[in-house]
Every structure is written in C-alpha cells, then in structure tokens.
Amino acid sequence: MLASQHDPIVAVATAAGRGAVGIVRVSGPAVQSVIDAVCGRALKPREATYLAFRDAAGRPIDQGLAIHFPAPHSYTGEDVLELQAHGGPVVLQLLLARCLQAGADTGLRVAQPGEFTQRAFLNDKIDLAQAEAIADLIDASTEAAARGASRSLAGEFSREIDTLRDALIHLRMLVEATLDFPEEEIDFLRQSDAQGQLDRLSERLAEVLARTRQGSLLREGIKVVIAGQPNAGKSSLLNALAGAELAIVTPIAGTTRDVVSQTIQIEGVPLHVIDTAGLRESEDPVEAIGIERAWGQIAQADALLFLHDLSRRDTPDYQAGDALVRARLSKRLPPRVPVIEVWNKLDLAQAAPVLPEEAIALSARTAQGLDTLRRRLLDVAGWQAQPEGVWIARERHLQALRRVDQHLQEASQHLQQQALALDLLAEELRLAQNALNEITGAFGADDLLGVIFSSFCIGK
Numbered sequence: 001m002l003a004s005q006h007d008p009i010v011a012v013a014t015a016a017g018r019g020a021v022g023i024v025r026v027s028g029p030a031v032q033s034v035i036d037a038v039c040g041r042a043l044k045p046r047e048a049t050y051l052a053f054r055d056a057a058g059r060p061i062d063q064g065l066a067i068h069f070p071a072p073h074s075y076t077g078e079d080v081l082e083l084q085a086h087g088g089p090v091v092l093q094l095l096l097a098r099c100l101q102a103g104a105d106t107g108l109r110v111a112q113p114g115e116f117t118q119r120a121f122l123n124d125k126i127d128l129a130q131a132e133a134i135a136d137l138i139d140a141s142t143e144a145a146a147r148g149a150s151r152s153l154a155g156e157f158s159r160e161i162d163t164l165r166d167a168l169i170h171l172r173m174l175v176e177a178t179l180d181f182p183e184e185e186i187d188f189l190r191q192s193d194a195q196g197q198l199d200r201l202s203e204r205l206a207e208v209l210a211r212t213r214q215g216s217l218l219r220e221g222i223k224v225v226i227a228g229q230p231n232a233g234k235s236s237l238l239n240a241l242a243g244a245e246l247a248i249v250t251p252i253a254g255t256t257r258d259v260v261s262q263t264i265q266i267e268g269v270p271l272h273v274i275d276t277a278g279l280r281e282s283e284d285p286v287e288a289i290g291i292e293r294a295w296g297q298i299a300q301a302d303a304l305l306f307l308h309d310l311s312r313r314d315t316p317d318y319q320a321g322d323a324l325v326r327a328r329l330s331k332r333l334p335p336r337v338p339v340i341e342v343w344n345k346l347d348l349a350q351a352a353p354v355l356p357e358e359a360i361a362l363s364a365r366t367a368q369g370l371d372t373l374r375r376r377l378l379d380v381a382g383w384q385a386q387p388e389g390v391w392i393a394r395e396r397h398l399q400a401l402r403r404v405d406q407h408l409q410e411a412s413q414h415l416q417q418q419a420l421a422l423d424l425l426a427e428e429l430r431l432a433q434n435a436l437n438e439i440t441g442a443f444g445a446d447d448l449l450g451v452i453f454s455s456f457c458i459g460k
Contacts, residue, residue: 005122009111010034010099012092015457019087021064024095027116030103031079035068037102038083038095043068053083053095061094062086076116077123113457121441128441129158129397136219136392138457144268145218148392157215157391158440160208164404165436167201172429179422195415202408209401214384215393221263221270222381225297227329228307229321230278233344236364237307238262238275241374259293266374269383274301279325295332303380304329304339305373310361311348338380342373400435407432 008028014021026034035043038053048067052060064085074080083099085091100108114135121131133152140146151157174192189195226234242262260275276294298304306329312318333339341359347366355361360376362369407428414425 005119008103008106008108009115010096010103010108011111011116012096013082013116014087014092016089017087018089022085022087022089022092024083024085024092024099025111025116026081026083026099026103026108027074027076027078027111027119028106028108029079030106030108031068031081033106034081034099034102034108035066038098039066043081045070046073048084053085053098055094055098056101061098062091072123075125076119077125078119126153127155127158129161129439130155131441132394133157133392135457136394140392141263141270142218142265142268144265144390145270145392148215148218148390151389152215152391152393156389157212157393157397160211161436161439164201164205164208165433165442167197167204168429168433168436171197171201172426172433175422175426175429179426189415195412198408198412198415202405202412205401205405205408209398209405210384211390212393212397212401213382214390216395216398217269217381217383218390219392219394221272222302223272223274223300224303224305224377225274225276225294225301226305226307227276227279227294227298227325228305229309229318229325232278232307232309233364234275234278234307235260237305237342237344237362238273240364240367240370241273259290259297266378267383267385269378269381271377271381279328295328298329298333301333301337303377304333304337305342306339308341308343309345310343310353311345313343313353340373340376340380397439400438403435404432407435 006028008026008030010024010026010030013023013025037056039049039051040054041049041051043049043066045068048065050063050065052063053066055061062085064083067082067084069075069080069082071077071079083095085095096110100110102108117126117131117134120126121128126134130153133149137146137149137153140149171194174189174194174197178189226237228234238260242264261272263270263272265271274297276297277290279291279294306325308322309318329339341356343353343355343359343361344364346353346361346368347363349361353361360369360373362373364370411425411428411432414421414428
C-alpha cells in the first residue's frame, strides 16, 4: 500500500528531460501555503494566472502559469495547484524544492508513483478500472490501444460492469427473500423468473467477456516467434513485417546468433515478433548458445511461425533438417501454442507450389503473401474488430470475469435444485458480485491497490 493518503504531496507531473513546458503539481492541505510563498498573490479558482515563481528570497525562479483547483473539483478531489513553467529539468527541480520548502510546516512530501491517481480513486473521482485506463492511455503503443484506453477512462467498461452488478444484486435479493421467508407460500424465484434472469445475466457476461478479451489483446498483444532452419529467411521476414532493416541478412548460414525482437502493429493490435537463431546441430559454441536461446523463446511463445525454404524444399539435407526441427518442436513446444506453417522465397519457385492445407507461401523479399500472413496472425491472436469500439482491459479484468462466469455456472446448477441448495446459490451469487467489484474497486484489498498504483509514473 502507498504512504498515508492524508499527507500533502508534490511532484513534477511531466516526463523527465527537456521540454517547452513542465508542470509541478501539488495536492492536499499545503496548497495555500505554496500559493502564498511561491506565487505571492491570490489565485482565482480554475483560472490560469501568469506570474513569477519566486524563491525564499523573493527572486524569480521562472515565469509561468499557476492554476488553483479548489476541492472537490480537481483531479484528486483535494485542493490542487499546478505550476506550469519552462520544461528544463533544473528549473523544475528548483520549483519542486521551493514547493517542499514552502509546505514544510504542513508535512508536504514528494509523491510516490501513481499517488495523485490513487487519491482520485480513493476520493471517488474515478473507479479502479478508470484509474488503470489512465496508465494504459499513457503507455499505449498503438492508436487503437489509445482509443480503447480513452473509452475505458470515459467509463464505458465500468458501466458494463455496473450493469452486470445491478442485475446480480437484484437476483441476490430474490434468493435472500426466499431464504428469509421460507414459510411464505409465494415462490419468489419462480414467479420472478430467476432462472431466466440468471440466463440473461450469463449471456450479457459472455458479451462483456468477449469484448474484454479484445481489450486485453489491444493492451498486451501476443508474442510471435519465428523459427526454422538456418537461411530460411527468418531475419528477412522480421524485416519485412517491421518495414525496417532490424536484423542482419546474409547468405551465410547461422548469421543470427541471438534473439532480435520488434513490436509491430496490425490493425492496431501489437505483435511482439521475435527472430531466432536457425535450428540445427552446431559445434560452434556461440551459435549453440543462440540456438538454446531460440528454444527458450519458443517455449514462451503465444504463436509460432515455422518458416520453411521453398528454394531448398526438395533437397535431402533440407528435408532431414526440417524433420529434425519438427520432431523437436513436438517435444518442446507447449501444446496450446498455434503453429503457422510458412513457406518463404516464393519469388524463387519455378511454379506454384503445392503446400499442406493452411500453409502460407510468401516472399519476404518482394512482400508477396505478407498480407495473408498478417490476417492469419490476427486470427490466431483472436482479434475480432468490434464496430462499436473496444475498451482497454487488463489480464486481472479477464481473470475476474472468468471467475464470475464460473460462479454463475455453479449458481445455475444450484438454482435447478431449488430449496435443496438455496444457501449455496446465494453464496455463489455473492462470490460473483465480489469478483465484479474487484474490477472497479468497489471492493478490493489494500495490497492489490498498492501493486496497481505503484506501476504508474511519478507525478501521475
């Protein structure tokens, strides 16, 4: 858990380095002391005032804009002061030190990572899913991820969770009423169509879960490993997918001896593509290390591109090498990992090749067939473009929703037994609601909050 939420805090709220503008943010009861000492004059609420920021001797540190956001109408819900100065690191550090000096009597301290946003959450300005969306918006690596984070920040994901929770609470009310008044002749559950309500709740949950998977994919992406024999064109394929010369390409077998990775995006979905050393028997100790690292990457892959060389397809040595790689893949590749068979060097083929079903023929040199591979990668990732848009989501959200689904399935079984298992039904519904509450922070442990907010940047 982060430090006491009652301390006044201050931090540089802009990224490290030089820039046109830098912001120092203060939140809490020290704000007025800082205004008096640094600004030297009263500030109108939510109105930018151009003035000199002064040190303890009254000398100007810099000139810029000061904005006072009185509580509760601020980012944190507390009194907030933003000092917008020139973005030099020395200037900002001088301004930060002056604020700490001016607020020393109030206990003003430097904020920990994520502490401003944590206070916004604790003061009910945003819920936990929205707080996480702020960090995701900052860290977004694609336009689609940024738009998804913006939707989550606007509350789209939270509203879906609230709708599920409201329906679940109503269902719990019916079950509790039946448990509390067993002598009544009225069957609350049957007359209220509890089974129908539970079925509709499960259907709505399935829709939310599907969209949340897409949002998690936007944030996390998938790890795609390119593997195959030496000189099959693995580095050329990485360069073609990335649109840049990232890996060294030569006709010499065993050129790639270490892992080369690059994150690319296809329709906004980040794919972490990894080029590895060619898989073969090698007495070269350096190449052997590279090959072992390749196997390590393969074991951690979300998808594998098994690359073949069309120009050497019919040679006995190449066929034997391919068979050896395939046999080792069957032993070392996790069964959950999908394998895409890719045949490279289509531009060197004398005629249209006859390939196994689902295999892809392409040329990394001419880019022929690359679009087909990109579409297949999206299919393997499970990406389905949503016309209404996708919100950003995290793995913990998926885990919570999966637990909700499990509890609802158990609840459905207990409901069919009616009076014999109503107490178990009530418990499953309670656990399902708790899992939903974890997503938005309506219910959550302190250690969970500490982990989430400590991953934020300082000043946020």
